[in-house]
Amino acid sequence: MRAGVIAVQGDVSEHAEAIRNAAASHGVDAEVVTVREAGVVPDCDVLLMPGGESTTISRLLAEEGIDEEVRAHVDAGKPVLATCAGLIVASTDAKDDRVQTLGVLDVSVDRNAFGRQTDSFEAPLDVTGLDEPFPAVFIRAPVIDEVGDGVEVLARWEGDPVAVKRGPVVATSFHPELTDDSRVHDLAFFRQAYADAGDGGERAVDEGAAADGEPTAEADE
Amino acid sequence: MSDSESETDLEGLKRGTDLVKRGFARMQKGGVIMDVVTREQARVAEDAGAVAVMSLEAVPADIRKRGGVARMADPGLLEGIIDEVSIPVMGKCRIGHTAEAQILEATGADMIDESEVLTTADERYHVDKREFTAPFVCGARNLGEALRRIDEGAAMIRTKGEAGTGDVNQAVTHQRAIQRSIRKLSGMNYEERDEWAREHEAPRELVHETAEMERLPVVNFAAGGIATPADAALMMQHGCDGIFVGSGIFGAEDPQEMGEAIVSAVNNYDDPETLKEIAKDIGKGMKGQANETMPEEEKLQGRGV
Numbered sequence: 001m002r003a004g005v006i007a008v009q010g011d012v013s014e015h016a017e018a019i020r021n022a023a024a025s026h027g028v029d030a031e032v033v034t035v036r037e038a039g040v041v042p043d044c045d046v047l048l049m050p051g052g053e054s055t056t057i058s059r060l061l062a063e064e065g066i067d068e069e070v071r072a073h074v075d076a077g078k079p080v081l082a083t084c085a086g087l088i089v090a091s092t093d094a095k096d097d098r099v100q101t102l103g104v105l106d107v108s109v110d111r112n113a114f115g116r117q118t119d120s121f122e123a124p125l126d127v128t129g130l131d132e133p134f135p136a137v138f139i140r141a142p143v144i145d146e147v148g149d150g151v152e153v154l155a156r157w158e159g160d161p162v163a164v165k166r167g168p169v170v171a172t173s174f175h176p177e178l179t180d181d182s183r184v185h186d187l188a189f190f191r192q193a194y195a196d197a198g199d200g201g202e203r204a205v206d207e208g209a210a211a212d213g214e215p216t217a218e219a220d221e
Numbered sequence: 222m223s224d225s226e227s228e229t230d231l232e233g234l235k236r237g238t239d240l241v242k243r244g245f246a247r248m249q250k251g252g253v254i255m256d257v258v259t260r261e262q263a264r265v266a267e268d269a270g271a272v273a274v275m276s277l278e279a280v281p282a283d284i285r286k287r288g289g290v291a292r293m294a295d296p297g298l299l300e301g302i303i304d305e306v307s308i309p310v311m312g313k314c315r316i317g318h319t320a321e322a323q324i325l326e327a328t329g330a331d332m333i334d335e336s337e338v339l340t341t342a343d344e345r346y347h348v349d350k351r352e353f354t355a356p357f358v359c360g361a362r363n364l365g366e367a368l369r370r371i372d373e374g375a376a377m378i379r380t381k382g383e384a385g386t387g388d389v390n391q392a393v394t395h396q397r398a399i400q401r402s403i404r405k406l407s408g409m410n411y412e413e414r415d416e417w418a419r420e421h422e423a424p425r426e427l428v429h430e431t432a433e434m435e436r437l438p439v440v441n442f443a444a445g446g447i448a449t450p451a452d453a454a455l456m457m458q459h460g461c462d463g464i465f466v467g468s469g470i471f472g473a474e475d476p477q478e479m480g481e482a483i484v485s486a487v488n489n490y491d492d493p494e495t496l497k498e499i500a501k502d503i504g505k506g507m508k509g510q511a512n513e514t515m516p517e518e519e520k521l522q523g524r525g526v
Binding site for chain 2 (some may be wrong): 007008010011013055064096116119137139179
């Protein structure tokens with residue numbers, strides 16, 4: 001499996017380690033590549049969009065021409081895990097013209113919804129699909145305030161969605177890559193989503209052109 | 222839409238832990254943190270792609286020219302900049318000035334730089350950074366200094382290159398010194414590492430941790446004298462996780478161009494063809510002053526070891 005970590009800015013090495021660990025626990029050998037320029041994403045089976053600063057990341061994705069490649073990756077039904085700034089960049093609307101969102105995940109987000117860094121926190125969080133609570137680390141984190149059709153909410157914090165899944169895309173407003181617990185990476189890449197992409201990728205490509213950012217119900221869980 | 226009514230455990234909520242503080246620093250990796258002295262500059266920095274801004278009263282080059290006692294900036298300036306931008310805002314306190322650090326935290330600073338650029342407030346001790354919820358960044362010229370700061374609670378280390386000079390050579394010297402010591406430690410056995418810790422007055426647990434990880438246990442940025450896209454690329458090639466630029470942006474002929482170019486250079490630090498394009502036609506860099514022509518007593522890096 002070739003895993004691409006978007007590496008224009010943010011906590012890249014943490015995601016690289018987490019995907020390696022998750023893959024190893026399934027006996028899969030993950031080849032991890034960093035994505036700092038165009039031309040790398042098309043050869044990746046899965047993508048990780050790290051935390052960092054969404055203004056900086058979105059700017060560099062556009063400048064390097066990586067943005068279109070990420071959209072094509074999702075249109076082809078291939079898995080993505082986006083965390084924190086990655087979630088903001090993946091969303092359809094960050095309500096802030098300083099961030100150019102990719103629109104690959106039909107949610108709108110509030111940036112820095114919890115306040116400043118002194119309000120950042122860690123806490124155990126129940127996540128659908130995980131037996132035990134996940135040690136979630138929220139750093140100047142966004143919350144999701146609206147979710148589109150077919151978006152499954154996997155976790156909430158005080159009522160607001162903080163982990164979601166839609167088709168091949170899993171996104172969290174917290175940072176699973178900051179802990180040595182790789183269960184969220186496992187959930188994103190080694191459960192249904194990856195299995196689906198394995199045989200459903202071709203089909204998704206055929207439907208992708210028609211879907212064009214408005215995926216049909218069949219593409220959902 | 223299917224909802225899972227996940228229950229939240231407010232009891233287990235923790236703020237200001239090492240994980241949360243060091244985690245913040247990790248989010249800055251691969252980024253450029255820019256010094257700003259006004260709201261307008263902060264906006265320019267954000268638009269140029271800065272991951273954070275450092276708010277201060279005067280950039281280091283001007284602090285040098287002005288002389289006198291350099292203190293924490295007016296908290297009103299920090300507040301104004303916080304209103305202006307969506308990226309993290311940092312502030313500088315004097316070395317050992319716990320009260321300035323408390324004021325910065327109360328004002329909403331996302332990170333506090335306990336900085337040799339300002340006049341030292343305590344000749345003997347640094348701020349006890351473990352007491353704070355806000356994370357700190359501290360300068361270091363070598364591994365012993367870096368590990369002492371981490372032991373005091375620093376969540377990020379930066380080189381202590383001569384601020385305000387536009388001369389990168391001291392940042393290079395410090396980064397090389399840190400890397401060389403880490404390589405040396407990695408090749409040592411347990412007793413030798415203990416001995417190294419004693420000789421360098423470095424906390425021994427952190428010495429062992431660093432040797433095993435083969436890197437600093439926190440994020441390591443370059444700072445001091447970085448003035449061009451090539452300087453930024455050089456420091457990334459030396460293994461830094463990101464870059465602070467002080468006087469180099471707003472001391473340049475065209476700050477917006479220079480800012481954007483340095484941000485792009487950090488992303489393309491190992492690609493000379495792209496760096497060539499980035500470095501072209503961006504106007505003059507800051508004038509600066511070469512370190513070798515600077516009298517020892519004017520150097521700032523010896524403050525707070």
